[in-house]
Amino acid sequence: xxxxxxxxxxxxxxxxxxxxxxxxxxxxxxxxxxxxxxxxxxxxxxxxxxxxxxxxxxxxxxxxxxxxxxxxxxxxxxxxxxxxxxxxxxxxxxxxxxxxxxxxxxxxxxxxxxxxxxxxxxxxxxxxxxxxxxxxxxxxxxxxxxxxxx
Amino acid sequence: xxxxxxxxxxxxxxxxxxxxxxxxxxxxxxxxxxxxxxxxxxxxxxxxxxxxxxxxxxxxxxxxxxxxxxxxxxxxxxxxxxxxxxxxxxxxxxxxxxxxxxxxxxxxxxxxxxxxxxxxxxxxxx
Numbered sequence: 402x403x404x405x406x407x408x409x410x411x412x413x414x415x416x417x418x419x420x421x422x423x424x425x426x427x428x429x430x431x432x433x434x435x436x437x438x439x440x441x442x443x444x445x446x447x448x449x450x451x452x453x454x455x456x457x458x459x460x461x462x463x464x465x466x467x468x469x470x471x472x473x474x475x476x477x478x479x480x481x482x483x484x485x486x487x488x489x490x491x492x493x494x495x496x497x498x499x500x501x502x503x504x505x506x507x508x509x510x511x512x513x514x515x516x517x518x519x520x521x522x523x524x525x526x527x528x529x530x531x532x533x534x535x536x537x538x539x540x541x542x543x544x545x546x547x548x549x550x551x
Numbered sequence: 552x553x554x555x556x557x558x559x560x561x562x563x564x565x566x567x568x569x570x571x572x573x574x575x576x577x578x579x580x581x582x583x584x585x586x587x588x589x590x591x592x593x594x595x596x597x598x599x600x601x602x603x604x605x606x607x608x609x610x611x612x613x614x615x616x617x618x619x620x621x622x623x624x625x626x627x628x629x630x631x632x633x634x635x636x637x638x639x640x641x642x643x644x645x646x647x648x649x650x651x652x653x654x655x656x657x658x659x660x661x662x663x664x665x666x667x668x669x670x671x672x673x674x675x676x677x
Contacts, residue, residue, distance in 0.1 A: 417595050417600070418595060418601075418657050419591065419592045419596075422588045422591070422592065422656075422657075439588060440587065440589040440592075441588075442587065443571055444571060444588065444655055444656040445655070445659050447659050
């Protein structure tokens with residue numbers, strides 16, 4: 402704040418609080434804050450605007466993802482015509498992305514973790530169904546053996 | 552002696568960090584002290600610098616106190632503001648809270664711990 406450099410070379414240093422405010426001002430205008438709110442409003446209001454802006458970006462990304470789904474669906478419906486027009490073939494279309502692209506590193510990590518958990522759950526379900534099948538088979542064999550023995 | 556040392560080492564919650572206003576009644580009127588970015592701009596325009604508070608404590612403390620009236624009580628006379636200060640209880644804590652409020656106008660511009668949960672948590676103690 403007094404113009405001295407800070408330990409992080411990428412972090413800006415300001416001679417005064419006013420300089421820091423003026424530097425941040427355009428960013429908060431872009432988030433939708435009015436000049437009156439920024440200069441004369443409660444100082445904590447900027448936190449709410451930051452969080453609201455993050456939420457807006459996330460909602461917009463969901464909207465783009467949903468629009469992509471509609472387009473994918475529409476193109477998929479047209480696929481037989483396209484196949485027929487260009488000589489057929491049995492290539493299957495790729496799956497549409499199952500969720501919007503992540504906006505931040507934190508979101509990317511959360512999505513990767515969620516996918517991992519889903520994969521593990523699927524594997525457990527498969528293993529459980531296989532072991533259940535094996536158990537039923539064993540029970541049937543034992544029953545048949547008993548019946549034959551009798 | 553050992554007991555006194557232990558008492559000193561116990562962590563005690565000091566000045567709260569998330570403060571934005573000071574409210575009190577004086578001489579039949581209600582006062583709400585607050586800093587906005589505009590009032591800080593005015594204070595700095597008049598020569599105030601928080602970093603100088605160690606070098607010029609008396610002057611800066613007075614300016615810090617007076618500056619807190621700019622947002623909602625601009626027309627209150629300086630004499631009344633000065634008199635008020637000497638009648639406030641626990642002035643040391645009051646100045647700490649004012650300094651925190653002043654700094655918050657800048658610190659709120661920075662992403663805080665809720666947004667970066669991996670940051671190191673710390674506590675202040677005496």
